[in-house]
Amino acid sequence: MSTLKASFEILKTQIENIGTFHIQLSDLLKEEVKKIETFRERQKEQRKKLQSIMEKVQKKKVAVYKRTIESKKTYEVRCREADEAEHGAEKITVASKNSEKGRQRAKQCRQAAKETEKLYSTNIVQLESVRRDWEETHKSTCEVFQQLEGDRISMLRCALWDHCNHFSMQCVKDDEFYEEVRKLLELCDITTDNNYFIGRKSTGTRPPEPILFESYYQTQKSGDSNGQAHFAGGGEEDMTMRGSDPLLGSSVNIRFDNLENPHSAPAPFGGASAVESDGGYAELPGLLGAASLPTVSADDDTCYIVDHEYVAKEEDELSVSRGELIRVLEQGEDGWWTAEKNGKTGLVPGNYLGKR
Incomplete structure (x- = not known):
């Protein structure tokens, strides 16, 4: 009661004020979190688009590369066959009946080798074109990813900075409220409270007299x-x-x-x-x-x-x-x-x- 009661009352009031400001801070932080979530979803959609483009280019590059490797193998086989056919035709004598057949076969093998060589060369040119396209796409995609990452870091840094400012401001507000309580506690006086209690609850200025014998x-x-x-x-x-x-x-x-x-x-x-x-x-x-x-x-x-x-x-x-x-x-x-x-x-x- 008296000064101590007033101190408790002001403490209760200031705690309620602090709670109100904490609720407001909570609402503010929720809004900041929603902004971060929106930013994250937007970047996620951008990354998905770039990833889809990169996957298409990568698949095309892999397909052309496989086709080029197959054409290379075929070309090498045909060249070996042509060399073997020509080497065999040279061994056949002029009077031999198989000399004409050997020369004909060597000619066909050489023709097949030239065709596979042409196909292999075409695939190499196509692979180089796809590779350049893949490289340019990959480069531009990495640049976009780098920009997205920079935006993400900058955004989160600013958000955390704002959070720290909000928390610091809340601490300042809390200290101001508690300072009001401390000011009133400085006025709290033991003697004053005791005298106030005695003034309200006292039943007299002297203790009751003992009850003695009554005849x-x-x-x-x-x-x-x-x-x-x-x-x-x-x-x-x-x-x-x-x-x-x-x-x-x-x-x-x-x-x-x-x-x-x-x-x-x-x-x-x-x-x-x-x-x-x-x-x-x-x-x-x-x-x-x-x-x-x-x-x-x-x-x-x-x-x-x-x-x-x-x-x-x-x-x-x-x-x-x-x-x-x-x-x-x-x-x-x-x-x-x-x-x-x-x-x-x-x-x-x-x-x-x-x-x-």
Whole structure:
């Protein structure tokens, strides 16, 4: 409560503010991630197109290369056959019947070798053309890939840079919010909080008085008064009864002077003899002075006599002496009565008073 409670309240408020800013930062980061995903998908489509072109060129190059290799092998075979046929024709004698056939066969083999040579040469030219096309395509594709990679690195670097800026700004905001909490915590004071708690929760300025012995017979004897317990002096013991009410800010003190046996009359006050009145209370001639009698009338219903002396302990209380006549203006349910004496008004314990 008090300053510490205010510190908790400002901390709660600032944490809520920080949470709000974190949510906003989260939304901002989500937007950045969507941009990165869009950029990635666009580059992916571009790479697919380039890869498709490269695959077509590569397949064409491989096909022409295979055809060229086959034509080369055929060309080499035909050349060997032609050489063998010509070498065999030279060995045949002029008179031999097979000389003409040998020359004819050598001629055919040489013709086949020339045809395969021409095909092989054509395939070589075609392969070179395809190779150049493949090389140019490959070169341009690599350049595009390099550009795409540069764009990707640049884009991600800028995105990460922005993320770091956002995080730094969030940290600055968080520190500003926490600084507000620290400023209020500097005003938090232990003494102030303790005094505030005492002011709100205190039930009085003094601890409750202990409850002491209350004579059963004295309570019966004085039970016909105002409903509170009254006590008459007797014997040689000096006892005090104190009662405390949690609703009161202070304690009620009831003193018994010289408690005697329940059938004896009150001891004389100031050396004068006490005579029991019609109401069951002892007359105290020594205390019924002329100063107190003119203020109230004995026949008044609000007129009470003080059975026990009470000394005021608070500013709103009234000091009374035993035997005085006072006027009761209000009877409180908490045991404290508002009384008037000699023009002064204050609170007195109701069980200190009795009817005449």
